[in-house]
Amino acid sequence: MAGKIKVLLSKLGLDVHNRGLIIVARELRDAGMEVIYIGNSFPKEIIHTAIQEDVDVVGVSSLGGAHLTLGNDLIEDAKKEGVKHHMAFIIGGVFPPEDAGKLKETGFDETFIPGATREEIVSSIRKIVSQKVSRSL
Amino acid sequence: MGRKERTTKEILQAELAGKKRTPLYHPDVLEKLRQEFERWRNATVRKEDRENWRAIPCTILGSDIQREMLYTPLSNPDFDYMQDLGHSGQEPFTRGIHANMYRGKEFTMRQLTGFGGPEETNQRMKFMLAHGATGINALFDLPTIQMYDSDDPLSKGQVGMSGVAIDSVEDMELLFRDIPLDKVTVSLVTHYPSNTAILFPMYLALAERRGVPWNKLRGSVQNDITLEEVVRSGPEYIPPKDCFRIQCDNIEFIRQNVPLWNFVTYNGYNLREFGTSGVTEMAVALANAIGTVEEMLSRGHAVDWIGERLAFFWSPANDFFEEVARIRAVRRLWYKIIKYRFHAGSPRSMWMRCHVQTSGVSLMREEPLNNIIRAAYHALASVLGGVQSLHVDSYDEAYSVPTEEAALLSLRTQQIIQAETGVTEVVDPLGGSFYVEALTNEIETRILNEVDEIEKMGGYITAIDKGWLHKKIAEYFYDERNRIEKGLIKIVGYNIYKAPVELPPINVFQYPEGVEERQKARLARLRKQRDNEKVDAALTALEDACKKGENVVAYSLQCARARCTEGEIFKVFKKAFGLWKPPVLW
Numbered sequence: 001m002a003g004k005i006k007v008l009l010s011k012l013g014l015d016v017h018n019r020g021l022i023i024v025a026r027e028l029r030d031a032g033m034e035v036i037y038i039g040n041s042f043p044k045e046i047i048h049t050a051i052q053e054d055v056d057v058v059g060v061s062s063l064g065g066a067h068l069t070l071g072n073d074l075i076e077d078a079k080k081e082g083v084k085h086h087m088a089f090i091i092g093g094v095f096p097p098e099d100a101g102k103l104k105e106t107g108f109d110e111t112f113i114p115g116a117t118r119e120e121i122v123s124s125i126r127k128i129v130s131q132k133v134s135r136s137l
Numbered sequence: 138m139g140r141k142e143r144t145t146k147e148i149l150q151a152e153l154a155g156k157k158r159t160p161l162y163h164p165d166v167l168e169k170l171r172q173e174f175e176r177w178r179n180a181t182v183r184k185e186d187r188e189n190w191r192a193i194p195c196t197i198l199g200s201d202i203q204r205e206m207l208y209t210p211l212s213n214p215d216f217d218y219m220q221d222l223g224h225s226g227q228e229p230f231t232r233g234i235h236a237n238m239y240r241g242k243e244f245t246m247r248q249l250t251g252f253g254g255p256e257e258t259n260q261r262m263k264f265m266l267a268h269g270a271t272g273i274n275a276l277f278d279l280p281t282i283q284m285y286d287s288d289d290p291l292s293k294g295q296v297g298m299s300g301v302a303i304d305s306v307e308d309m310e311l312l313f314r315d316i317p318l319d320k321v322t323v324s325l326v327t328h329y330p331s332n333t334a335i336l337f338p339m340y341l342a343l344a345e346r347r348g349v350p351w352n353k354l355r356g357s358v359q360n361d362i363t364l365e366e367v368v369r370s371g372p373e374y375i376p377p378k379d380c381f382r383i384q385c386d387n388i389e390f391i392r393q394n395v396p397l398w399n400f401v402t403y404n405g406y407n408l409r410e411f412g413t414s415g416v417t418e419m420a421v422a423l424a425n426a427i428g429t430v431e432e433m434l435s436r437g438h439a440v441d442w443i444g445e446r447l448a449f450f451w452s453p454a455n456d457f458f459e460e461v462a463r464i465r466a467v468r469r470l471w472y473k474i475i476k477y478r479f480h481a482g483s484p485r486s487m488w489m490r491c492h493v494q495t496s497g498v499s500l501m502r503e504e505p506l507n508n509i510i511r512a513a514y515h516a517l518a519s520v521l522g523g524v525q526s527l528h529v530d531s532y533d534e535a536y537s538v539p540t541e542e543a544a545l546l547s548l549r550t551q552q553i554i555q556a557e558t559g560v561t562e563v564v565d566p567l568g569g570s571f572y573v574e575a576l577t578n579e580i581e582t583r584i585l586n587e588v589d590e591i592e593k594m595g596g597y598i599t600a601i602d603k604g605w606l607h608k609k610i611a612e613y614f615y616d617e618r619n620r621i622e623k624g625l626i627k628i629v630g631y632n633i634y635k636a637p638v639e640l641p642p643i644n645v646f647q648y649p650e651g652v653e654e655r656q657k658a659r660l661a662r663l664r665k666q667r668d669n670e671k672v673d674a675a676l677t678a679l680e681d682a683c684k685k686g687e688n689v690v691a692y693s694l695q696c697a698r699a700r701c702t703e704g705e706i707f708k709v710f711k712k713a714f715g716l717w718k719p720p721v722l723w
Contacts, residue, residue, distance in 0.1 A: 011370050013295050014279040018370035019411055019498075022611060022722050023618050037721075040372045042291060064279045065537065065648060069294025096536050096645040114502045114535050115631060118622060 005033040005129050007057040008050050010041040012071070012091075015064035020092065020114070024059065024121060031122045033057075043073040047081050055087060056129050062093040068102060075107040085135075088128040092116065145427060145478050146589040152477040158217045162210050174211055182206075195625050197499045197617070198454035200414040202579055208571035213578060221469075221574070225564040228476075231469045231577070232565035233523040234488040239561035243271070245526035246551045247324055247492065251276030251300035252538045253649040254656055255311035258301035262316065264541065270548055273356075274324040274528060275312065276300040277336070283371050284332055286704035287656035291372065297652035299538065300326075304660055304702045306339040310346070318349045323356035324492070328404065329365035330384035331375065333358045334690055335706045337387070338697035341395070345698070357399035357448060357492075360387045363425060366601050366719065367610070368407045375710055376717040377601050383689060383710075385432045390690035392443060399448045401429065402492065406452040410498045412614025415452075415459060416580060419467045420587030421606065422449055423474065424597040427588070430479055440479040444486025451524075453515040454496040460515070461567055462576035464491070464522030470581050493519045494528040500535055504630035505643050508532035513550050520554055521567055527551055537646040604720030611722045660702065667700040675699040676709050683713035 009025050011018055022037070029035045036053055038046075050058050060074060071091055078084040084107060091103055092112035100111045109128045112121060143151070162170075178187060191203040205212065223229055226236030235241055248270055250261045262273055278300040280292035286304050287296045296302045303309060313323075325340060327333040337358050344354055362380045374380075384401070391400035403426050409418035426447060433443045449467070453460040471489035475481040495515035500508040509532045516529050529547040531539035539547070555561055567573045591600045600606050620626045627633045679692040696706050 013293075014283045014285065014291060014371065015295075016279065016282060016369050016371060018722075019614055023615055026611075026615055040370055063299075064295060065298030066279070066295040073294070094535060094537065096647070097642055118618075 005057060005125065006053065006055040007033050007035050007059055007125070008046070008053060008055040009035060009037045009059045009061070010046050010049075011039060012046075012060040012062040012074070012093075013042060013064070013066050014040065015062050015066065015093075017063040018061070020063070021059075021061040024061075024092065027118045027122065028125070031118075033125070043070060043077045046074060047077040047083065050078075050087060051081060051083060056132070057088040057090060057125055059090040059092070059125075062091065062095070065095075067091060067093055067095050068099060068106075071103055071108065072106050079107075086132055088125065088132055090125065090128075092121075144589050144592040145474055146585050146592075148478045149473050149585070153473070156220065158215065158220060160214070161216045161218050162214060167210065167214050170209065171211055174209060194456050194459075195620065195627070196455040197621075197626055197628070198409055198413075198415065198452070198496060199456050199626075200416045200459060200580070200583070202459065202576070202583070204572075204576075208575055210571060212571050212575040216574065221578075222568060228484075228487065229469045229472045230487060230489070231465050232568050234468070234490060234525075236564075238523060238564040239520075239555075240564075243555055243561070244520060244524060244551070245272045245322065245492075246270050246548060246555075247272035247274040247322075247526045247528055248544060248548055249274045249276045249326065249494070249528050250544070251278065251326075252646075253297040254302055254652045255308045257297070257649050257652070259312055259314050259316070261541070261544070265544065265548060266316075266321070268545055268548055269552060272322045272324060272526060273316070274326065276326045277332075278302045281336070281703060282328060282332060284335065284703055284707035286660060286702045287653060288660045289704055292653075294653070296656050297648060302652060302656050303336065303339070304656060304704075305663055305700050306342045306346075306697050307659065307663060307700065308656075309336075309339045309343045313343060318344050318347060319353035323354075324402075325356065325358050327358045327360065328407070329369075330360050330362055330380050330387060331365060331707060331710055332703070333360040333387050334383050334693050334710075335697075335703050337391070338690060338694040341694060342697040351395045352397065354395055355397045357402050358387070358391070359402045359404050359450070360384055360400060361402065361404040361425065362598075362601070363408055363421060363606075364404055366717075367606050368404075368411045373711060374717045374719055375714040377598050379710075379714040381428070381432070381598055382686075385429060385436070386688045386690050388429065388433065388443065389436065389438070390688055392438075392446065399446050399490075401446075402448045402450045404450045406450045406494055408610070409452040409454070410496065412610045412617065414613065415454065415456075415463050416583045417587055417609065417613075418452065419463065419470075419584045420591065421597070423467070423471065423584065424588050424591040424600070426471075427474065427478070427592075428597045430475070434479070440475070440481045441483040441486045444475050444479070444481045445483055447486075447490070449489055449491040451491055451493045451519075452496050453493050453519045453522075454499050455511070455514070457514055457518050458567075458573060458576060459580070460518035461522045462573050463580050464493075464519065464524060465565075465568075465573070466577045466581040467584060468523070469577070470584055490525050492526040492528070493524045495519075495530045497530050497534055500530060500532070501628060501631050502535035504636060504640060505532045505535065507630050508534075509546065509550070512547065513554075516550055517554055517558075517560070520560060523565060533643055533645060536643070538648070540644055540646045542644065543646075607720045607722050663700060663702070671699040672696075672701050672705070675701055676705060679706065680709045680713050683710065
């Protein structure tokens with residue numbers, strides 16, 4: 001595909017734990033992607049920034065338990081703004097095993113839990129983005 | 138440190154240089170031993186072991202300190218028992234702050250508790266107390282930590298998550314229902330100076346309502362600028378200098394009015410968990426403590442007045458002996474600092490009293506039961522190091538808040554160490570070990586060197602403001618991640634000995650439902666029923682105090698009494714001090 005993959009990363013809501021997401025930010029940048037890290041933000045604001053920056057991927061991180069509620073809001077807002085089909089949505093953090101399935105049902109393209117490796121994250125983002133691109137061609 | 142002041146390290150060097158040392162080992166004996174050692178090394182030790190005599194344990198949150206294969210008196214030839222160790226309860230307190238340590242007072246078993254609304258957490262606290270916990274450790278939910286009310290749009294979906302939701306003194310009342318405030322010691326995990334200045338007054342107002350005099354209250358708050366300005370990701374920050382001022386206002390007010398309360402707990406824990414070595418963790422906490430004592434002196438207080446109630450909070454991780462040595466090292470170093478730099482006179486001021494929580498970042502999602510073993514080693518190292526109180530993390534924390542079963546198992550881990558292993562009968566059982574003493578010395582030197590680095594750049598607030606600490610952390614955890622991925626740091630069940638088949642799932646905690654609605658309804662009632670003129674007057678008075686430089690806590694107490702909410706009070710701070718943008722971390 002043409003050009004760099006552009007990724008927006010945000011802590012979802014008021015969650016205080018940002019170590020993991022900062023590591024991911026750096027790893028994606030090292031893997032040649034363009035990364036915009038906006039710190040803590042909320043669904044509407046995240047989608048707004050994603051549109052403004054015209055990103056390929058929106059990645060959010062939640063270790064505080066709000067992944068289902070705020071995750072759902074994020075996808076809903078993405079649908080409302082008409083970007084759900086061409087942007088990839090990814091969520092990582094601490095959540096119970098069955099919630100990974102629920103997040104996918106909600107509309108996330110991929111979920112990552114503690115222990116996800118750099119390789120897993122980078123290759124899965126590349127794969128999802130290329131699928132989205134080929135679908136929208 | 139605008140003037141040409143000496144750094145703490147320079148002061149200690151000058152003060153200690155003149156002290157006559159009385160080494161335990163006679164030079165002739167050491168010389169003979171050196172010959173024996175060389176002979177043994179050449180004759181008995183294998184060539185490859187000789188060549189790799191020093192090795193660095195590669196562990197999560199390690200400090201990269203080289204270890205020799207065998208330690209002997211030659212590792213610490215200058216060893217002066219009375220000067221370097223002393224007996225327990227005796228200067229320099231290396232062996233412990235009390236002469237009889239755990240024979241006199243068991244370590245306090247203080248498990249973190251917090252989820253849902255105050256009602257749910259109250260139940261869990263009582264459950265833990267009924268099973269033998271000896272203290273309370275209340276953890277707040279994300280909106281409460283970040284200082285937003287449960288009905289703030291920003292709090293949506295997060296009320297009662299990762300801790301308990303507290304909006305006003307009314308919630309404090311429910312949180313401590315049936316818990317006698319004058320009997321139980323309570324740690325309120327108010328990480329930040331700002332939320333300490335908001336939530337602790339609510340606790341004081343609750344004591345007033347119950348007729349419990351403040352001088353009967355025992356417990357602690359955290360109140361640490363490091364947590365508010367460095368180890369946090371949040372939407373809004375007040376500037377470091379104002380945050381530091383609130384930290385000191387809290388200390389001053391609590392010291393004056395709640396004499397048995399520990400008004401600050403220098404929190405190395407969250408900093409280390411975020412990503413630093415055990416050395417940096419302690420150096421930063423000491424630099425913060427030094428800055429605070431300086432500020433208190435400049436406010437006209439005596440060093441012993443503040444020194445007697447300072448407390449610290451550490452994160453014991455995987456490198457077992459490093460953890461034991463670290464606690465001993467920082468106890469000795471703090472003694473030296475408060476005695477020689479600040480001329481404290483009271484022995485109580487010289488005590489590095491500490492709470493520990495076993496390392497959470499060292500726990501893995503893969504094969505979660507392994508975490509029980511990890512946490513038990515962390516806890517054992519802490520007890521061998523002579524800590525005052527403990528929280529043991531639960532095995533299921535890479536999934537969610539601990540279940541009741543997992544929380545109980547953490548408490549049981551402590552009780553087994555205390556009652557079944559016999560380790561508490563002897564004070565500082567590893568004292569005198571050639572290895573542990575050499576490591577204690579090494580770590581003390583390294584901590585002091587990092588304190589020196591911070592002071593030379595202009596002190597702790599500057600280190601935050603310039604982003605030095607933020608960058609150091611980011612480098613550390615990025616590097617650690619690489620080492621784990623490369624397999625240099627070995628983690629059982631994750632990058633070595635991976636299970637060939639998937640193990641059965643564990644029970645995972647599910648948050649109670651309806652908490653957000655309940656909190657919102659209670660807030661709506663509160664805002665309707667309270668005297669809103671009083672509320673406005675209290676908030677205005679607080680804003681004036683912020684701007685005039687008066688101690689803010691006397692005013693936030695009025696706010697708590699008037700049933701102001703946490704979000705309302707934090708808004709005043711934001712308005713009075715403005716917002717600050719923290720440095721970018723990557």
